[in-house]
Structures are given as C-alpha cells and as structure tokens.
Amino acid sequence: MYKKILLAADGSDHSIRAAEHALALANITANSHIDIVNIIDSETAKTEVLKFGESHMLDDKRREKLHGVEDVLKSEVSYEVHIVHGEPGPTLVKRANENDYDVVVVGSRGLNNLQSMVLGSVSHKVAKRVNCPVMIIK
Amino acid sequence: MKTGTLKQQWLGNGVKAEVLAGIVVALALIPEAIAFSIIAGVDPQVGLYAAFCIAVVIAFVGGRPGMISGATGAMALLMVTLVANEGLEYLLAATVLTGILQVLFGVFKLSSVMKFVPRSVLVGFVNALAILIFMAQLDHFEGAGWQMYAFTAAALFIIYLFPKVSKSVPSTLVAIVVITGVVIFTGSGVSTVGDMGALPDTLPMFLIPEIPLTFETLAIIFPYALSLAMVGLLESLLTATIVDDMTQSDSDKDKESRGQGYANVATGFFGGMAGCAMIGQSVINVKSGAAGRLSSLVAGTVLMGMILLLGDLVVQIPLAALAGVMIMVSISTFDWNSVFTIHKVPKTDAAVMVVTVSTVVITHDLSIGVLAGVILSAIFFAAKISKVKVTNIAEDTAKRHYEVDGQLFFASVTDFIKSFKYDDTVEEVTIDLNKAHLWDDSAVDALERVKTKFEQNDITVHVVGLNKESSELVERAAAAMKAGGH
Numbered sequence: 001m002y003k004k005i006l007l008a009a010d011g012s013d014h015s016i017r018a019a020e021h022a023l024a025l026a027n028i029t030a031n032s033h034i035d036i037v038n039i040i041d042s043e044t045a046k047t048e049v050l051k052f053g054e055s056h057m058l059d060d061k062r063r064e065k066l067h068g069v070e071d072v073l074k075s076e077v078s079y080e081v082h083i084v085h086g087e088p089g090p091t092l093v094k095r096a097n098e099n100d101y102d103v104v105v106v107g108s109r110g111l112n113n114l115q116s117m118v119l120g121s122v123s124h125k126v127a128k129r130v131n132c133p134v135m136i137i138k
Numbered sequence: 139m140k141t142g143t144l145k146q147q148w149l150g151n152g153v154k155a156e157v158l159a160g161i162v163v164a165l166a167l168i169p170e171a172i173a174f175s176i177i178a179g180v181d182p183q184v185g186l187y188a189a190f191c192i193a194v195v196i197a198f199v200g201g202r203p204g205m206i207s208g209a210t211g212a213m214a215l216l217m218v219t220l221v222a223n224e225g226l227e228y229l230l231a232a233t234v235l236t237g238i239l240q241v242l243f244g245v246f247k248l249s250s251v252m253k254f255v256p257r258s259v260l261v262g263f264v265n266a267l268a269i270l271i272f273m274a275q276l277d278h279f280e281g282a283g284w285q286m287y288a289f290t291a292a293a294l295f296i297i298y299l300f301p302k303v304s305k306s307v308p309s310t311l312v313a314i315v316v317i318t319g320v321v322i323f324t325g326s327g328v329s330t331v332g333d334m335g336a337l338p339d340t341l342p343m344f345l346i347p348e349i350p351l352t353f354e355t356l357a358i359i360f361p362y363a364l365s366l367a368m369v370g371l372l373e374s375l376l377t378a379t380i381v382d383d384m385t386q387s388d389s390d391k392d393k394e395s396r397g398q399g400y401a402n403v404a405t406g407f408f409g410g411m412a413g414c415a416m417i418g419q420s421v422i423n424v425k426s427g428a429a430g431r432l433s434s435l436v437a438g439t440v441l442m443g444m445i446l447l448l449g450d451l452v453v454q455i456p457l458a459a460l461a462g463v464m465i466m467v468s469i470s471t472f473d474w475n476s477v478f479t480i481h482k483v484p485k486t487d488a489a490v491m492v493v494t495v496s497t498v499v500i501t502h503d504l505s506i507g508v509l510a511g512v513i514l515s516a517i518f519f520a521a522k523i524s525k526v527k528v529t530n531i532a533e534d535t536a537k538r539h540y541e542v543d544g545q546l547f548f549a550s551v552t553d554f555i556k557s558f559k560y561d562d563t564v565e566e567v568t569i570d571l572n573k574a575h576l577w578d579d580s581a582v583d584a585l586e587r588v589k590t591k592f593e594q595n596d597i598t599v600h601v602v603g604l605n606k607e608s609s610e611l612v613e614r615a616a617a618a619m620k621a622g623g624h
Contacts, residue, residue, distance in 0.1 A: 042384060042421045047475045049380045050261050053253075058383060085384055087425070 002026065005034045006101040007079075008092055008126070011065035014107030018137040019072040022105040025135070026077045034079040036069055037095060038062065039088045059083070089125035096130045104134045147203045150430025159428030160436025163206055163419055166308040167193070167441050168452070170419070170467065171209045172331055173460045177274045178214040178411055179221040180229065181335030182452075185209040186445055187342040188410030193438030195401040197431045201393030202378040204385055204429040206419040206437060207401060211271045211467065212373050212504055213366055213412050220362045228359055230347040233412040235356075235363035237402030240371060244396030252375050252391075258487040259511035260376060261476045262494025264417075266507055268472035269499055275461045275468075278329075285328050286458050293317050293462025308422065310463045317459035318451070331460070332453030338445055342408035365505035367399075370414035372508065374398050377415035384424045418470055486518040524549040526574070528557035536565045543573040546581035555584055560591045567592060572603030581608075582615040 007022040009015035019036075026032040040048070040062070052061050062083050073079045084091055096104050106123045127134045150156055167189050175185030189208035196207045221229050243249075279286055293313040300309035321328060331337070349355050378389050394415075402412050423433055445452060480488050490511050498507030526544035533539050538559075546554055558567075569588070576582060589599045604612065 040383075042425055045383045046380050046417065046421070047473060049376070049383055050264065050473055051257060051475070053257055053379070085386060 001029050002102045003029050003032045004100065004102050005032060006092075006096055006099075006104045007034050007036050007069070008039070008088075008104070008106040008122075009036050009066060009069045010038055011068060012107065014137065016068045016072060018105050018107040019069045021135060021137050023073055023076055025103060025105065032077060034073060034077055035099075035101075036066060036073075036079055036081045037092065038066060038081070038083050039091050040083060040085050041087055045085065088122040089129075092122065092126050093129045096126070096132065101132050103132055104130050105137065106134065107137050146430070148431045150204060150432065151427050153432065155427035156430050156432035157436050159423050159426035160433040161440050162306075162308055162426045163423050163428075163433065163437040164440035164444065165311040166419060166422055167206075167208055167437060168444065169310055169314050169455070169460055169463045170416075171441070172334075172452075172455070173464050173467075174209045174211055174214040175411070176334050176457075176460070177211060177271070178217050178229075180226055180411060181337075182331055183336050183338040184226065184229075184409065184411050185214075186338055186410075186441070187408055188405045188413045190438045190442040191342060191405035191408050191410045192401040192413045193434050193441070195404045196397050197435035197438065199393075199400045200397035200431070200434070201391060201395075202381055202389040202415075203431045204420070204424055204433065205374075205377055205381045205389075205394075205415050206423045206434055207374065207398065207413060207415045208419065209411055209413045210370075210373065210416050211274075211464075211471075212267050212369050213414055215267070215270050215274070215502065216365050216369060216504060217362065217411065218502070220359070224358060227348045228355070229411060230345075230406045230409065231349045231355065232359040232362045232366065233406030233410070234347065234403050235359055235406075236366040236370065236412045237399045237404070237406060239363055239367035240399030240402060241396050242399075243367065243371060244392045244394070244399060247392045249371075249375060249391035249395050252372065255372065255508065255512060256487075256490065256515040258483075258490040259494050259508055259515060260372075261473050262491040262498075262511050263372065263504060263508055264376075264471055264473050265476065265491070266495045266498030266504060268468040269495065270502065270504075271464055271471065272468040273499075275464050278457050278461050283328070285326050286461075289317050289321070289328065289456055289458030290462045290465070292320075293459045294465060297462060297466045310466065313462055314455055314459045317462070318455050321456045322454055328456045328458055330453060330457065331455045334457070337449050337453055338442075339449060341442065341446075342410065344407050345409060346407065365503065366402075366412045369504050369508070370398055370402070370412065371395055373417070374415035377417045377420050380417060381420050381424060384421070385429050387429075418467060486515075486522065490515045490518065523547075524553075526550045526554045526557070528554065530559070532564070535563070538562060538564045538567045539570060540567060541570045541573065545575050545577060546584065547577035548580040551580050551584035555588060555591075558588055558592070560595055560597075562595070562597060564597060566598045566600070568600045568602060570603050571601065571605075571608065574603075574608075575605060576608035576611050578611075579615060582612050585612070 002025045005022050005026055007019060009019060022034055026034055048058055052058050066081055104126065106126055108123050123136045127136060171185040171189040172182040175182045192207045217229055220232060296313035296316055297309045300312050374394060375391055378391060378394050382389050398414060476491060493514050494507045494511035497510040498504055523545050526546065529541050531539045544550060592599045
C-alpha cells in the first residue's frame with residue numbers, strides 16, 4: 001500500500017517523530033522505500049553560510065542535522081537523503097506530485113517557528129496541494 | 139559542480155526567467171539605490187547611476203552569474219565622512235581607486251585571504267550593517283510630524299503583508315507606489331526624494347573626477363578606498379557563497395573580485411558611488427528564477443529606463459516610504475539566528491561578534507569593526523590553542539590513565555611534558571590522545587620524551603587514541619629517524 005514514502009524532515013524533534021510514523025507506514029508493505037527530503041530555503045541558506053562558511057562544510061553539517069532522523073530508519077528500511085533548495089511548501093508539493101509517492105509524511109512544525117507564525121505552516125500548504133495522502137504528525 | 143558554458147552562464151534557467159527576474163530586481167533596486175544615496179549624503183542620481191553601471195558591468199565580468207550588485211548600504215556608510223568633508227568629486231575618485239584595489243586583489247588571487255575572517259566576525263559585520271542602516275533612518279524622524287510615522291508604519295504593513303496576496307511583484311515596490319499615491323492624492327506636505335537632490339534625466343556620461351592629481355589627494359582618498367575595497371569584497375564574496383549554495387553551483391571568487399573592481403572603476407568614471415554585491419537582491423533574483431548573467435543586465439537597464447521615463451513620479455516618493463523599505467532591509471540583513479543562539483555558541487565567538495558590532499556602532503566604520511573582530515579572534519585562538527589539559531585517573535594501584543585534551547605543537551609541548559607524574563608508584567600508564575592532535579615534530583618529540591621518562595622509572599606506557607593525521611606524523615618522524623641512520 002505505502003511503497004514509496006516521502007518524509008519531509010529538517011532534523012527537528014517533530015521530524016524525528018514524523019520519521020517514526022513513516023517507518024510504521026513503511027513496515028505495512030514489503031520492500032518499501034523512504035525518501036528523506038530536507039528543504040533549504042533562502043533564509044536558512046543565508047544563516048548557514050554565515051555560520052559554516054564553505055560549501056562542502058555545509059553539506060556535511062546538513063547531513064549531520066538529519067542523523068536523528070536517519071537513526072530511526074537505519075537498518076529498518078531502505079531510505080535515501082535528499083537535500084533540496086527552494087521554498088519549503090512549493091518545492092515539497094512539486095516533488096511529491098512529480099514522483100508518484102504513495103504517501104507524504106510531514107511534521108506539523110519544523111525548526112522555523114517564526115516563519116510558520118507569519119506565513120502559515122508548510123504542512124497545511126502541502127496537505128492542500130499534494131495529490132496523494134498526506135500524514136501530518138502533531 | 140562546474141561553471142558551465144557561456145550560454146548557460148548567460149541564460150541560466152532560460153531567457154524568460156532571466157528577464158522576468160531582472161525586472162523584479164530592477165523594481166526592488168530603485169528604492170534601495172535612492173535610500174543608500176541619502177545615507178551617503180549624495181544626490182539620488184549618484185546611487186542610481188551606480189546601480190545601473192555596476193549591474194550592467196558585472197553582468198559581463200562578474201564571477202558569479204545570478205548575483206546582483208549595485209549601490210549598497212555597507213559601502214554608503216563608509217563614504218559618509220568623505221562626502222561631508224571633501225565632496226562628491228573625491229568620492230568618485232575614491233570609487234575608481236576602490237575598483238583598482240579590488241582588481242589587484244583579484245589578479246593576485248587573494249580571495250582565499252577571506253578565510254581568515256572568522257565566521258563570528260562576518261556575523262558581527264552583517265548585524266552591525268543592519269543596525270547602522272536602521273539608525274540612519276532615525277534621522278528622517280527628527281522633528282517630523284505624525285504623518286512620517288504613519289506613512290512609514292503603513293509602508294512596513296504593506297511590505298510584510300502584501301506577499302500573502304501576491305508574490306509576483308516586490309512588496310517594497312507596492313508599498314512605494316501606494317504611499318506615494320496617497321501622499322500625492324492627499325497633498326500632505328511630507329518630505330520627498332525630490333527634496334534630497336537631483337535625479338538623473340540623462341544616461342550617465344564618462345567624466346574624469348575633478349580633483350587635483352596630487353599626492354595629497356591620494357592621501358585623502360586612499361584610506362577610504364581601502365576600506366571600501368575590503369568591505370565590498372567581504373560582502374560580495376559572502377553573497378557569492380550564498381548564491382553558490384542556493385543554486386548548487388560553484389563560482390570563481392577571484393574573477394568576482396576582479397569583476398567588482400572593473401564595475402567600481404566604471405561607476406566612478408560615470409558619476410556613480412562605489413558598490414558591491416547585495417545579499418537581499420541576489421536572493422530575490424534567484425528566488426524569481428534567475429541563475430544567469432542576463433538578469434543582472436536586464437535589472438540595470440530596466441532600472442535606468444524607468445528612472446528616465448518616470449523621473450517626475452520618482453521625485454514625489456515620500457521619504458517615509460523609503461524609510462519603511464530600509465527598515466525592512468535592516469531587519470532582513472540582521473542575522474537573528476545569531477542572537478537566538480548566542481547562549482549556545484562558544485563564549486569567545488559570542489564575544490567576537492559583540493565586539494565587532496559595538497566597534498562598528500561606535501565608530502560608524504565597518505572596516506574598523508572587522509579589523510577589531512579579526513584581531514580579537516586571533517588572540518582568543520592563540521590562547522585557546524596553546525592550552526593542553528591533561529587529567530589522570532588512577533584505575534587501580536598499578537595503573538594510571540591520562541587523558542590529553544588539546545593541540546600538541548611547539549607552543550604547548552612544554553606544559554604537556556610537565557603534566558605527567560613520572561615518579562609514580564604504578565607499573566603501567568595509558569596516555570589517551572583521543573581528544574588531542576599532534577601537529578609538528580616538537581609534538582612527536584615531546585610524546586617520545588614522555589614515554590622515555592616513564593620507561594626510565596620502569597613504568598610501561600601505552601599510547602592510545604592517536605588520530606589518523608597524528609599517527610601518520612609519528613610514522614613519518616620514525617621513518618625519517620631511520621633514514622637518518624639513528
């Protein structure tokens with residue numbers, strides 16, 4: 001049923017819990033696969049360049065932030081990490097709709113609380129516009 | 139990651155995307171170029187000519203396609219006293235000299251020198267810049283009536299809420315148009331761009347700055363040109379790295395340094411003030427879909443075209459609307475993350491950031507702040523790095539475990555050797571180097587001496603936890619000893 005799962009994750013506690021739910025969904029079907037997608041928006045890019053400097057260092061740091069999420073899935077299910085640049089909502093929607101996922105799992109709130117207060121949460125935008133079922137982890 | 143073919147470099151994500159992004163950027167550039175001229179104390183036309191010249195020249199010679207350069211707040215703030223004391227012609231001459239220095243910087247491939255500016259100094263730099271831009275706006279409110287406050291508040295309201303309605307037009311432009319419309323319609327007598335000086339009515343023309351070509355002139359402009367060149371490159375290379383990251387592509391930083399130089403030489407001769415890359419505008423550009431050189435060319439030409447066509451309307455833009463835009467610019471320039479996480483970063487990093495910011499706010503000079511920050515971090519670094527901590531735990535009566543924490547090199551080995559108890563009663567000691575790093579021959583020698591001293595007292599030594607580089611260093615030293623026939 002849920003063979004191809006998109007897990008939106010930024011390394012926050014919310015996204016770690018989302019990973020646990022994604023794993024539960026993955027376990028329903030044999031040979032399922034989870035794509036962990038971390039979206040870097042321009043504000044995050046700016047902050048992280050200021051904080052870490054060079055680009056190869058950035059990639060490492062970004063992978064590092066997702067270790068908590070990876071720990072949940074490691075040795076349980078096949079997964080892959082994708083770090084994508086763009087605005088979180090639209091980028092996630094585009095990716096989900098273009099790649100025939102069976103389900104999208106997102107946390108209700110990520111690391112960027114301020115932004116979700118001003119612009120409304122990414123998860124609601126995703127739920128509205130993605131064609132497949134969306135699971136929002138509260 | 140590669141820089142791509144000429145066609146890719148120019149067209150990035152396609153002609154349509156580039157042109158549209160260029161237009162959006164042009165619209166967002168106009169209020170900023172005017173506002174930065176006002177900060178520098180020159181006519182708005184100086185900033186507008188600069189934005190035009192720099193954006194067009196950098197489109198051809200820049201090293202980072204997709205990045206937008208123009209008149210900036212950082213540069214404007216550095217020229218205030220020069221303009222006030224010596225006038226515009228000296229500023230133009232300083233701008234040309236800034237460009238020459240930047241070209242030299244690029245020719246000698248010095249962009250890697252920027253690595254020596256620590257991250258916390260960079261953070262301090264952008265935060266100080268944001269504070270100065272904000273403070274510069276407060277001047278407009280001195281003695282102003284309630285309308286000034288009301289219009290600025292209204293402008294900010296539109297800037298932050300209009301994106302909820304539509305994201306295709308820059309909200310700053312919408313704010314400017316709406317506020318200007320209201321002011322013209324109600325005829326309220328608030329001060330406008332027209333009160334601040336002339337706007338261009340022709341394309342910029344090539345002119346040699348009217349200054350005496352003497353050593354005295356050079357002595358006046360050189361310090362300004364040096365600060366402008368350094369700050370311009372600092373902000374440009376920082377912006378280039380952000381664009382690299384956003385577009386997932388690499389760029390030639392030395393070419394960008396030279397490009398910034400050519401652009402400043404050109405803008406100086408065409409009556410514009412020195413400028414550099416703009417973080418905010420580059421982000422707008424990339425978000426609008428651009429990744430090539432074309433968008434910068436379009437942005438420059440559209441900006442000039444609009445000013446020439448709509449000059450009569452531009453002079454009526456109230457300063458209140460521009461103040462709103464500048465307050466937004468300062469809020470988005472500020473690295474808020476650095477304040478929210480200040481308790482989490484090392485205390486020395488936080489101190490460097492705070493010292494950089496306060497130096498700039500007190501001196502109003504970004505380059506002095508950066509210098510102070512760099513010196514302070516160097517001192518902290520030297521103090522931190524030469525400290526080696528050795529702790530020991532007695533495992534039982536016959537064994538002792540030493541844990542070494544720190545960098546072992548010529549400056550720290552003396553303390554390191556002194557940290558052990560050689561006349562111990564135990565039979566075995568373990569030296570755990572998991573948290574240590576050996577850097578040079580002095581470190582290898584020191585470790586050997588520690589071992590020998592223990593062995594002289596019949597204590598067996600086990601060295602554990604050498605990291606890869608350190609153990610390679612030890613092996614190399616051993617090999618060299620053999621080769622040397624010892």
